[in-house]
Structures are given as C-alpha cells and as structure tokens.
Amino acid sequence: MAAPKGMPGSVQRLLADDTYDYECDRLGFIARRQRIVGDVFRFSTSTVVVSHPELIHHVFLRTNTDFRTEGGLFSGIRTTRDGQERITESIMAARRKGWRGVSRSVCATRGADFLDVLDTLIRGFSGRPVEVLPTMKKFFTFALADQCLGGRGENVTSIAEAYDASANANLRLMNSSLSLPSWLPLPIVLQVKKTRRQAMSLLERHVAARLALPVDRPALDLLDVLVACHGPFLDTAVVVRLLDVVLRASQPGAAVAWAVRQLALRPDHLEKVRAEGIVVREVRRGRSFEASDLPYTTAYLNELLRVYPPTWLMGRWVHRDTTLSGFDLHRGEQVMFSAYHLHRDPRWWDNPDEFRPERWLGQDRPYAGRAYIPFGAGPRHCFGNQLSITHLTLAIAWLADAYDIEVLNSAAAREVPGALLTPRGLKARFRPRR
Numbered sequence: 001m002a003a004p005k006g007m008p009g010s011v012q013r014l015l016a017d018d019t020y021d022y023e024c025d026r027l028g029f030i031a032r033r034q035r036i037v038g039d040v041f042r043f044s045t046s047t048v049v050v051s052h053p054e055l056i057h058h059v060f061l062r063t064n065t066d067f068r069t070e071g072g073l074f075s076g077i078r079t080t081r082d083g084q085e086r087i088t089e090s091i092m093a094a095r096r097k098g099w100r101g102v103s104r105s106v107c108a109t110r111g112a113d114f115l116d117v118l119d120t121l122i123r124g125f126s127g128r129p130v131e132v133l134p135t136m137k138k139f140f141t142f143a144l145a146d147q148c149l150g151g152r153g154e155n156v157t158s159i160a161e162a163y164d165a166s167a168n169a170n171l172r173l174m175n176s177s178l179s180l181p182s183w184l185p186l187p188i189v190l191q192v193k194k195t196r197r198q199a200m201s202l203l204e205r206h207v208a209a210r211l212a213l214p215v216d217r218p219a220l221d222l223l224d225v226l227v228a229c230h231g232p233f234l235d236t237a238v239v240v241r242l243l244d245v246v247l248r249a250s251q252p253g254a255a256v257a258w259a260v261r262q263l264a265l266r267p268d269h270l271e272k273v274r275a276e277g278i279v280v281r282e283v284r285r286g287r288s289f290e291a292s293d294l295p296y297t298t299a300y301l302n303e304l305l306r307v308y309p310p311t312w313l314m315g316r317w318v319h320r321d322t323t324l325s326g327f328d329l330h331r332g333e334q335v336m337f338s339a340y341h342l343h344r345d346p347r348w349w350d351n352p353d354e355f356r357p358e359r360w361l362g363q364d365r366p367y368a369g370r371a372y373i374p375f376g377a378g379p380r381h382c383f384g385n386q387l388s389i390t391h392l393t394l395a396i397a398w399l400a401d402a403y404d405i406e407v408l409n410s411a412a413a414r415e416v417p418g419a420l421l422t423p424r425g426l427k428a429r430f431r432p433r434r
C-alpha cells in the first residue's frame with residue numbers, strides 16, 4: 001500500500017519501522033516524536049499518530065463513515081465484513097433507543113447493592129495485602145454483569161466468572177503490540193478463543209431465556225434494551241455486543257486501582273473525599289444518588305481520568321480513502337491517538353503534570369478546546385460512561401470513607417501502558433475505620 005505523500009515521520013528503515021523504539025518506551029516515544037515531528041506523524045507504513053485535539057475530534061466525528069472502530073482480529077466473534085456491519089448496526093440501534101450507558105435511575109437504585117458487594121469483598125481480606133488491580137477488575141466484572149445482564153434477578157455469577165477469564169486472556173494478548181494472526185496456534189491465541197467461546201455459550205443461553213419472555217416489558221438492564229432493538233439483527237450480534245461490554249470492566253477496575261494509589265499518596269485529597277463520606281453512607285442505606293451529590297469526589301475522578309486515562313491509546317481503521325489535515329489516508333490504514341498525551345499537553349492544560357482535583361471545581365472547564373477524552377467522543381463514545389462515573393464515584397468515596405488505605409509498593413507499582421494504562425503490581429492493605 002502506498003504511504004501517504006509528504007506525511008512527516010519515519011521513512012521506513014530496513015526491515016523495521018518505529019515498533020522497536022515504541023516497545024522500549026511507549027509513553028516516552030510518543031511524547032518525543034510529537035515534540036520533534038509535530039501533531040501528525042507516520043509510525044509505520046500503515047499507522048499514523050495524531051496529537052492535536054481538533055484532528056482527533058475530526059476522526060471521532062467521522063467514525064462509522066470514513067473511519068471504523070471494529071476491524072481488529074479479536075474485536076468480535078465474526079471478522080467478516082458482513083458480521084462487523086451487523087455489530088455496528090446493533091450498537092447504533094441501541095444508541096438510537098436512547099442508551100447512553102446504563103440509565104442514571106437504574107444506577108442510582110442499585111447503589112446500595114453495589115456498595116454492599118464492594119464492602120464484603122474488601123472486609124473479606126481482613127487487612128491482608130491485596131493485589132489491587134486484579135481484585136478491582138474482578139469486582140467490576142461482577143458489578144457490570146449484574147447491571148448489564150442481571151436486572152431481572154437472574155444469577156449471572158457463572159457468566160461473570162467466564163467473562164473474567166476471557167478478559168484476562170484478552171488483555172494478555174492486547175498487551176502485545178504485535179498483530180497475531182488468529183489462525184496461529186499460539187497458546188495465548190488459543191486461550192483467547194477458548195475463554196471467549198465459553199463465555200459466549202453461557203451468554204447465548206442467558207439471551208435465549210430472556211428472548212423467551214414477553215416483549216412489552218420495561219428495560220431493566222442493557223440486555224433488555226438490546227433485545228428490544230434486536231429486530232432484524234441476529235441473536236449472535238446481540239451476544240457479541242454484550243461480551244464486548246462486560247469485557248470493559250477492566251477499565252473501571254484500572255481507574256479504582258489508580259485511585260487507591262493516589263489516595264494513599266495524597267492524604268490532603270483523601271481528607272477532602274472523606275468529608276463527603278456521609279453521602280455515600282446514606283447511599284448504602286438505600287438513598288438514590290447522582291454523581292453531583294459528591295462534588296469533590298467527582299472532581300477527583302475527573303482528575304484521575306485525566307492523569308491516568310485507562311484507555312490511554314485509541315485508534316480507528318480507515319474505512320475509505322480520505323484526508324486528514326491535508327494528508328492522504330488509505331483504506332486499511334490505522335490512525336492512533338493518545339488520551340494520555342493529550343491530557344498532559346501544556347498547550348491545553350495549566351500545569352498538566354500536577355495532580356490537582358481542585359482544577360475541576362471552578363465554573364469553567366479547566367482545559368482548552370477538546371483536550372479531555374477519557375471516554376472518547378462522537379458516535380462511538382463510551383457506551384458505559386454514565387454507569388462508570390456513578391460506580392467509580394461511589395467506589396472511591398466508599399473506600400476513602402470506610403478504610404484506612406496503606407499502599408505497600410507505590411514506587412514499585414509501575415505505570416504500565418499496555419492495552420490499558422494500569423498500576424501493575426500495586427498492593428495495598430485496607431483496614432476498616434469503623
């Protein structure tokens with residue numbers, strides 16, 4: 001495929017592109033290239049990186065037309081063009097039904113259950129050291145499975161277990177930046193396929209049982225919404241979509257892990273979150289809730305997602321030949337952009353390296369232009385953003401209020417920019433305060 005003419009960046013080196021340099025230091029590599037080359041640069045013959053918020057926004061807005069999100073080998077069960085089209089249509093149909101994540105009212109009424117499960121889990125460790133990231137990922141997998149599939153009281157535990165195994169295999173695969181062909185019989189590829197098949201078959205049975213219920217019923221969870229707009233789409237498309245949704249539990253899991261680390265590092269912020277503890281205790285007793293009831297914790301979460309965006313790197317496939325900022329892009333190429341770097345760019349933020357939740361408490365947005373994208377933007381922005389904001393605000397407020405948190409290896413827990421940005425290896429102790 002011909003490279004776009006005139007685009008700055010590496011001219012292909014013999015047998016290599018920038019992959020090696022990138023693999024040595026992903027975050028540093030992007031920052032350096034952007035500084036030296038500019039806001040658009042070529043990473044390899046088929047990949048372009050953009051860093052300017054307006055250009056990123058153009059890509060977001062032109063998704064579903066010039067650009068596509070689906071396209072990777074493991075983004076869905078079907079990799080045929082036809083299958084991808086159906087999945088895209090299924091998602092967009094659910095969005096047309098008004099689904100912007102799980103509705104606020106459903107989130108609110110389930111707040112007490114959510115906190116009960118979190119508290120039981122953390123108390124169960126009885127002050128012993130906890131591996132924070134896997135614990136939180138697993139917790140959110142169960143919380144999401146409940147919210148997306150279990151609104152009618154079905155037991156979704158075994159589906160959540162299968163999802164957890166599938167998510168772990170998937171993350172191991174995605175942490176590698178190599179594109180592995182799906183037919184290659186490598187253990188990791190086989191593991192991804194096997195765990196996904198297991199989760200799929202449990203899910204298919206769950207969906208079939210739900211489809212057998214009367215049609216005119218109120219939507220209590222995401223499955224109800226997808227079933228309602230199921231219409232001409234295959235059941236499998238619904239199932240694939242659901243699998244994808246619950247796999248996203250790793251993202252709130254990563255965000256809470258960052259919160260645990262950050263709260264322990266900054267007792268001044270911890271005290272301000274604790275000052276809102278009374279609200280979260282009332283939620284646990286059944287009071288309904290919106291994130292705005294906890295203004296400081298909400299600001300804290302915004303800052304956390306700025307400095308440590310779990311989806312730190314996003315991308316689009318070029319669906320049809322087009323241009324971006326005057327450069328030609330060809331079908332099949334990829335455009336990548338980094339929320340991490342955008343959120344720390346001094347052109348759009350004051351003192352971007354400072355972790356300061358207070359920047360979110362003023363009347364005005366604390367950034368210029370469109371420089372804040374933890375949940376993406378445009379027609380394919382995050383499906384679960386409302387749910388995540390609700391869950392994360394509650395979880396952070398509860399952990400701060402109910403526990404003394406001691407992080408055991410803050411310096412050693414590395415900022416790992418794999419498929420997600422995570423504090424890999426973080427360990428902490430939680431001691432009940434009352």
Ligand code: HEM
Nearest residue numbers: 245248251252255311314374375376380381382383384388
């Ligand atoms: C801290 C939590 C989360 C973060 C930071 C996050 C971030 C994102 C981002 C940045 C995107 C857009 C990716 C892109 O444009 O390429 C996205 C898409 C998506 N998110 Fe989330 N997400 C979170 C939680 C969730 C949860 C809990 C769910 C499930 C309910 C979810 C479901 C989805 C889905 C289904 C998409 C794809 C939407 C589409 O293709 O139309 N996310 N998320």
